[in-house]
Amino acid sequence: MTVQMGIKPISAGRRVKNGVAQVLVYLAFAVAVVPLVSVLWLVIRNGLKRFDIEFLTHSMRNIGARDAGGGAYHAIIGTLEQVLLASLIAVPIGLLTAVYLVEYGNGGRLSRLISFFVDIMTGVPSIVAGLFVLAFWILVLGMTFSGFAGALALSILMMPVVVRSTEEMLRLVPNELREASYALGVPKWRTIAKVVLPTAFTGIVTGVMLAVARVAGETAPLLLTVFFTDSINEDPFNGPQMGLPLYVFGQSALPQDVAIDRAWTGALTLILIVMLLNLVARLISWWRSPAKRG
Amino acid sequence: MATSLPKTEGGPALSRSAYRRSRGDVPFRFVSTASGVVLLAIMAAIAVFLVVKAVPALQANTSHFLTELTWVPNATEPVFGIGALAFGTVISSFIALVVATPVAVGVALFISHYAPRRLASVLGYVIDLLAAVPSVVYGLWGVTFLVPFMLGPSKFLNDYLGWIPIFGGDSVVGKSMLTASLVLAIMILPIIAAISREVFLQAPKIQEEAALALGATRWEMIRMAVLPFGRPGVITAALLGLGRAMGETIAVALIFPATFTISFRILSPNGNSIAANIANGFGEATDIGRGALIASGLVLFVITLVVNTAARLIIARRKEYARAAA
Numbered sequence: 231m232t233v234q235m236g237i238k239p240i241s242a243g244r245r246v247k248n249g250v251a252q253v254l255v256y257l258a259f260a261v262a263v264v265p266l267v268s269v270l271w272l273v274i275r276n277g278l279k280r281f282d283i284e285f286l287t288h289s290m291r292n293i294g295a296r297d298a299g300g301g302a303y304h305a306i307i308g309t310l311e312q313v314l315l316a317s318l319i320a321v322p323i324g325l326l327t328a329v330y331l332v333e334y335g336n337g338g339r340l341s342r343l344i345s346f347f348v349d350i351m352t353g354v355p356s357i358v359a360g361l362f363v364l365a366f367w368i369l370v371l372g373m374t375f376s377g378f379a380g381a382l383a384l385s386i387l388m389m390p391v392v393v394r395s396t397e398e399m400l401r402l403v404p405n406e407l408r409e410a411s412y413a414l415g416v417p418k419w420r421t422i423a424k425v426v427l428p429t430a431f432t433g434i435v436t437g438v439m440l441a442v443a444r445v446a447g448e449t450a451p452l453l454l455t456v457f458f459t460d461s462i463n464e465d466p467f468n469g470p471q472m473g474l475p476l477y478v479f480g481q482s483a484l485p486q487d488v489a490i491d492r493a494w495t496g497a498l499t500l501i502l503i504v505m506l507l508n509l510v511a512r513l514i515s516w517w518r519s520p521a522k523r524g
Numbered sequence: 525m526a527t528s529l530p531k532t533e534g535g536p537a538l539s540r541s542a543y544r545r546s547r548g549d550v551p552f553r554f555v556s557t558a559s560g561v562v563l564l565a566i567m568a569a570i571a572v573f574l575v576v577k578a579v580p581a582l583q584a585n586t587s588h589f590l591t592e593l594t595w596v597p598n599a600t601e602p603v604f605g606i607g608a609l610a611f612g613t614v615i616s617s618f619i620a621l622v623v624a625t626p627v628a629v630g631v632a633l634f635i636s637h638y639a640p641r642r643l644a645s646v647l648g649y650v651i652d653l654l655a656a657v658p659s660v661v662y663g664l665w666g667v668t669f670l671v672p673f674m675l676g677p678s679k680f681l682n683d684y685l686g687w688i689p690i691f692g693g694d695s696v697v698g699k700s701m702l703t704a705s706l707v708l709a710i711m712i713l714p715i716i717a718a719i720s721r722e723v724f725l726q727a728p729k730i731q732e733e734a735a736l737a738l739g740a741t742r743w744e745m746i747r748m749a750v751l752p753f754g755r756p757g758v759i760t761a762a763l764l765g766l767g768r769a770m771g772e773t774i775a776v777a778l779i780f781p782a783t784f785t786i787s788f789r790i791l792s793p794n795g796n797s798i799a800a801n802i803a804n805g806f807g808e809a810t811d812i813g814r815g816a817l818i819a820s821g822l823v824l825f826v827i828t829l830v831v832n833t834a835a836r837l838i839i840a841r842r843k844e845y846a847r848a849a850a
Binding site: 240244247248252255258259262266268272323324325329330340346349358361370389393420443450475479494500501505508 | 549576629651669741743802824829
């Protein structure tokens, strides 16, 4: 072997290893995208079959599993009401908890404890949230199955997401703004309400929308708290309601083709709602992103 | 961060009305602290009420809850146990983790170190979309598409790799533990990929550049500078994914054949999980039946609590990761 001057070329073995690693990494991404494409393609292709006015305006009342027709109006109404109620419960609690953690907690023992349990709460399985509401609200307090019970379960899943995203946004607010406000003699709570929260507003809204999108697709907690109905029930506080995810679950467990078709269209409607919420969230954050404005 | 800087009371320039307004601090502070405490109370209440409703059913049980395999809680002499369900939950989540983690790490590396920078954020968003698909849609997709589709590959595995016990067995079906695990793997992939990506992006640039300057190939640079730095982050991500897989309900409730046996043959019609059993069994459950399901939910709660706490403890030791897991 001759002694070479200067930089030696990369040996064949190292080059092959590098090439193999690159191929594997590209392959991993391709493999991850395949199921996404497959799911979206099937949902769109099969869902469009029944995506008509009847589906959006009719319930399943008096429609047997084998009959064609029927729709998900009752489920769409139920989902919208349940998610709205869940947000009404979870957003104030989540928002105020984040305010506590950032503005008042000061890294004390209570704030570290709350912070830790917010993380743990993120990992609570959705079915456990449903079981808790079943055990507490329905079995111990003796309430009936209702849309509101479902909203309670969903709000438990929403809270930690709202806390985390709001907390992150509040921490992005420059301390100089707070100090300027204090210097003008504005009390702390007014500084938070009039300076800190408005500054972080768009980021908070984005986080809330993402949280809403997350729970809108939840099925398991509804199964245990809202129960099933084929009729329209516009009152979320009284009697069983329906939810769109529950509707998809119910129809897809049936063997008939017409039911499976309804399930696909329900899935399409659900994905459209979730994607719309995601898109709105991204648009809001893009529209007034502090990072982009430099 | 925001330390309570000025004590507004007593400032010389404060008017009476400003002073009165500052008293709003007390209720505001109280309300926000109370919200945090409410959150703690909810976590405590979940544990307490699950125990309260589980105990009567456990007392009525005529068998040992932790070791019994069958699940007949609605009979006059209830017999039920968590054995087979816990086994199915752990095995299916574990297979999902084994399948999803390498792919997710690859995806994370692709987005953080291989993809062109302009494309990277868009491609990251595409992977996040996987997480935005509701689980019931994965269930529908699994039952109508993946279950029949998996029959071919499963037969192939059984024919050629049947000598490995987990691929053995005489009856090979689509509605198997393997199919359910694959759906779980797809569902936990985005969370593992997202956290790993954040951690890989935080790897010290200076070490990456040093490795490249010394003549390392891209892969050698990643092996020397990125992966060692990211390892605890990837472990955390995998644990969080494991917790998510164990709690996943609806997608697998449609796919699992809902048996109550313990079998390692993942291609045969075996398999069930705690969460799937709750979803499938709730409709016809009596009082004791509901209590039994709540007891099984309590077990699931404790298992996921342990897994998630472990994940959080690993992440808490590395402050620089704090953002990644948010």
